[in-house]
Amino acid sequence: MKFFFLLFFSVVSVSAQEILIDGTIYNAKTQEPIPYVNVSFLNTLKGASTDEKGYFFVDVPTSFLEKKVHLSSLGFKDTIVDVKKIVADKKFGMVEESFELDEVVVAKSLGDSYVLNPIGSYDLKSGFSSSSTPWVLATYYPNIGASKKYVNKVTVFFQKNEGFKRRASKFRIRVYDVDPVTKKPTKDLLHKSIILETFAENDFVSIDLSAFNIKMPKQGLYIGLEWLFVPYNWYAIKGKDPLTSKLTIEDRFAPTFGGVYNKNQNFKVMVYGMGEWTDFKVKSKDNTKHLVPAVSLKLSKEKQ
Numbered sequence: 001m002k003f004f005f006l007l008f009f010s011v012v013s014v015s016a017q018e019i020l021i022d023g024t025i026y027n028a029k030t031q032e033p034i035p036y037v038n039v040s041f042l043n044t045l046k047g048a049s050t051d052e053k054g055y056f057f058v059d060v061p062t063s064f065l066e067k068k069v070h071l072s073s074l075g076f077k078d079t080i081v082d083v084k085k086i087v088a089d090k091k092f093g094m095v096e097e098s099f100e101l102d103e104v105v106v107a108k109s110l111g112d113s114y115v116l117n118p119i120g121s122y123d124l125k126s127g128f129s130s131s132s133t134p135w136v137l138a139t140y141y142p143n144i145g146a147s148k149k150y151v152n153k154v155t156v157f158f159q160k161n162e163g164f165k166r167r168a169s170k171f172r173i174r175v176y177d178v179d180p181v182t183k184k185p186t187k188d189l190l191h192k193s194i195i196l197e198t199f200a201e202n203d204f205v206s207i208d209l210s211a212f213n214i215k216m217p218k219q220g221l222y223i224g225l226e227w228l229f230v231p232y233n234w235y236a237i238k239g240k241d242p243l244t245s246k247l248t249i250e251d252r253f254a255p256t257f258g259g260v261y262n263k264n265q266n267f268k269v270m271v272y273g274m275g276e277w278t279d280f281k282v283k284s285k286d287n288t289k290h291l292v293p294a295v296s297l298k299l300s301k302e303k304q
Contacts, residue, residue: 019265021064022057025050025071028093036172036195036228037073037094037135040274042080047133049229070275072134074174074193099213115296116141117267119157119260124203124294126259127159130227131252133273136174137280138185138224140149140268141297148302149216151175154223155206157258157294158198164235168199169254171233173207177217184270184277185222189214195228197254216299222270223295229253258294267292 025037033054040047041064048058064083071079076094086092117139128137143149154173173194176185190212200203214221227233237250261284269280269292282291 004259017062018059019065020057020059021061021083021087022055022090025056025073026054026091026093029096031093034073034076034094036193037071037076038226038229040070040072040133041083042068042070042274044220044274045132047229049134051230068179072275073190074172074188080275081148081167086180094212102280113152113300116299117262117264117292117295118259119155119258119294119296121182123260124157124159124258125261126291127161127185128225128257128293129252130155130162130258131250134227134229136224136226136272137257137293138174138176138222138270138277139293139295140178140183140220140222140266142220142266142269143216143218147297150302151209151214151221151297152300153206153208153210153298155204155296155298156196156198156225157204157296158202159256159258160200161254161256163237163252164200164254164256166200166232166235166254168197169233170195170197170228170230171255172196172226172228174222174226175209175214176222176224178219178221180219183268185224185272189217190223199219205259224272225257225295227253230249259291260294261293263289265290269293 024033026033026065032222035050035052035054037050038047039056041047041060046060050056067083070087071094073094075097077097079094081092173196175190177187179186181247194207196205196207216224233253235252235254237252239248239250241248270277271280
């Protein structure tokens with residue numbers, strides 16, 4: 001089975017011109033560390049994520065001291081800060097994002113359920129992997145029909161990865177509203193950071209989101225898969241530079257999300273990295289289908 005890699009990674013050789021940058025990201029209000037903050041160096045393909053204690057570290061070229069980093073975490077305002085400030089202070093506080101209170105739903109009665117992008121393990125044709133910098137891979141799901149619907153369950157499928165030797169890896173699930181003008185993902189509809197764990201012996205993982213009462217927006221929504229660049233997910237592939245024949249190390253981060261080819265053009269795919277959303281398009285050889293993440297979304301209709 002052929003793998004398709006989302007990012008073309010940079011080959012990294014050990015260099016004396018690199019510097020270790022590390023620090024702790026914390027909640028500016030509570031002073032508590034923030035786990036799984038994605039730290040991306042702007043205008044580069046380099047980044048890391050904080051661990052459970054809010055700590056991160058990464059080796060970068062010394063020239064990166066003149067750059068800025070983009071800090072991103074669910075529940076906090078995206079922040080851009082000078083690398084030199086992180087180096088000098090060894091810590092940085094992020095401000096909590098204020099969410100509008102959702103409409104209170106009292107004892108809503110749900111009827112029939114149906115699945116968008118239904119998938120079986122036999123459908124998997126490719127995979128999405130990440131290297132160098134944290135990314136979010138998001139798939140658009142349209143709102144079809146006039147009835148009110150609520151997000152019930154999300155199921156994510158994975159590709160087997162022989163290079164990753166740990167039994168499990170972690171990632172974050174995201175749910176986004178849609179900007180009516182740009183059609184890109186916008187505000188988070190899921191206000192809680194949910195970290196999921198996938199195990200090597202399983203082809204998929206499901207998460208029941210019905211308790212969050214997420215109403216399907218009129219313009220549809222995006223389901224995002226966010227890689228976490230923590231040591232728990234890291235693995236390396238050794239090789240040789242094709243030009244110099246020098247030993248190289250390719251950093252990779254699990255998991256490898258499954259991919260399927262779908263004829264339905266409604267399932268738009270976008271990636272978020274370095275502070276912006278961009279389109280992601282890969283078509284099948286016969287040009288009739290396009291590659292989308294192997295993610296099924298189960299919706300439940302509200303009874304009238």
